Amino acid sequence: MTSDIPVRIRPAIAALPPYKQGRQAGADAFKLSSNENPFDPLPGVVDAVRSQVALNRYPDATASRLRHRLAERFGVAPDEVHIGSGSVAILAQFVLAAAGPGDEVVYAWRSFEAYPGLVAVAGGTSIEVPITADGRHDLQAMADAVTDRTRVIIVCSPNNPTGPIVTQAEFDSFIARVPADVLVILDEAYFEFVTDPAAVDGEKVLAAGAHPNVVVLRTFSKAYGLAGLRIGYAVGNSRVLDAARSTAIPLSVTAQAEEAALASLDAEPALKDRVANIAERRDALVNAVRDQGWRIPDAQGNFVWLATGEQTMTAAQAFEEGGVIVRPFAGDGIRISVGEAEAVDKVIAIAASIVETLPEGHSGRALA
Ligand SMILES: *Cc1c(COP(=O)(O)O)cnc(C)c1O
Numbered sequence: 265m266t267s268d269i270p271v272r273i274r275p276a277i278a279a280l281p282p283y284k285q286g287r288q289a290g291a292d293a294f295k296l297s298s299n300e301n302p303f304d305p306l307p308g309v310v311d312a313v314r315s316q317v318a319l320n321r322y323p324d325a326t327a328s329r330l331r332h333r334l335a336e337r338f339g340v341a342p343d344e345v346h347i348g349s350g351s352v353a354i355l356a357q358f359v360l361a362a363a364g365p366g367d368e369v370v371y372a373w374r375s376f377e378a379y380p381g382l383v384a385v386a387g388g389t390s391i392e393v394p395i396t397a398d399g400r401h402d403l404q405a406m407a408d409a410v411t412d413r414t415r416v417i418i419v420c421s422p423n424n425p426t427g428p429i430v431t432q433a434e435f436d437s438f439i440a441r442v443p444a445d446v447l448v449i450l451d452e453a454y455f456e457f458v459t460d461p462a463a464v465d466g467e468k469v470l471a472a473g474a475h476p477n478v479v480v481l482r483t484f485s486k487a488y489g490l491a492g493l494r495i496g497y498a499v500g501n502s503r504v505l506d507a508a509r510s511t512a513i514p515l516s517v518t519a520q521a522e523e524a525a526l527a528s529l530d531a532e533p534a535l536k537d538r539v540a541n542i543a544e545r546r547d548a549l550v551n552a553v554r555d556q557g558w559r560i561p562d563a564q565g566n567f568v569w570l571a572t573g574e575q576t577m578t579a580a581q582a583f584e585e586g587g588v589i590v591r592p593f594a595g596d597g598i599r600i601s602v603g604e605a606e607a608v609d610k611v612i613a614i615a616a617s618i619v620e621t622l623p624e625g626h627s628g629r630a631l632a
Pocket residue numbers: 299349350351352353376420424451453482483484485486491494495496
């Protein structure tokens with residue numbers, strides 16, 4: 265397997281599949297494969313980025329203006345906020361800091377595709393706990409999976425790629441069972457799109473102050489539409505965040521990204537409008553495909569999940585032929601981002617033709 269690499273590489277790394285980005289859409293296709301925001305940057309953001317022209321200078325190493333701003337919002341101290349070049353970068357920092365060889369990292373599966381790779385790179389062992397038939401975390405089973413080798417647990421709400429949230433009640437009983445010295449990362453990349461009032465809210469978990477082992481991750485990539493600038497953040501105990509700061513590659517967060525994040529926070533009313541708009545499109549899409557006979561999980565992010573199973577690659581092909589690039593997970597299902605209104609209409613039309621082809625009793629079909 266590794267004989268084609270001309271230098272010696274750690275076996276765990278050589279065994280990893282080379283990174284492949286979701287397909288780039290052709291000029292006339294809609295790219296709904298990366299959960300990106302279909303809107304232009306929020307008002308003021310492009311000007312804010314343009315104002316940062318000292319490209320010969322390194323950025324402020326800790327993005328302190330943004331840390332102060334977020335600290336105010338969360339009612340925490342600035343040291344209880346950590347900024348990274350995307351929240352995936354922060355995930356990597358935590359896993360590297362907490363889980364070396366022999367250590368275990370527990371997360372739901374299927375969940376965010378980046379998790380297994382981050383654990384492998386750190387040298388740790390992934391413990392993947394199957395999600396339920398309706399795409400939800402099985403938090404009982406996740407708590408049961410904790411051993412004395414567990415160093416990190418990742419909880420993803422809403423779950424990428426299936427869509428459902430973890431409820432606050434579920435999270436509370438889960439965290440009560442987790443040893444207090446195990447780091448729990450609550451990945452809330454899609455938090456802003458959540459409309460279910462029962463959903464866990466990392467801000468409330470932190471405000472309760474009972475669990476200093478919980479760190480909340482959020483990002484400017486999805487709702488705020490800054491995926492291209494790479495900026496996200498963690499909120500939690502400052503000594504826990506120090507561990508991530510220690511494994512971070514210094515100076516990765518650019519001044520342009522920090523400025524864009526600050527300007528995005530200034531544009532809160534416009535953000536709320538857009539998020540509400542995407543959530544409405546999402547709910548309309550969910551209702552439309554359910555009416556067609558699809559059985560799909562609750563969708564609380566900016567994406568929906570079609571459990572196409574063995575038909576996944578042919579279904580993805582049908583979407584592509586119809587001008588929509590989706591994200592297929594072979595043998596399992598298809599994740600489709602909620603994009604432009606016109607793109608959503610296309611998705612609904614193509615989904616109607618696919619559901620017809622699924623055999624009776626298929627996991628993606630509702631019982632007649
Ligand atoms: C998109 C996403 C992230 C964040 O990505 P960044 O662009 O690195 O901030 C984190 N977690 C999940 C589950 C995601 O889907």
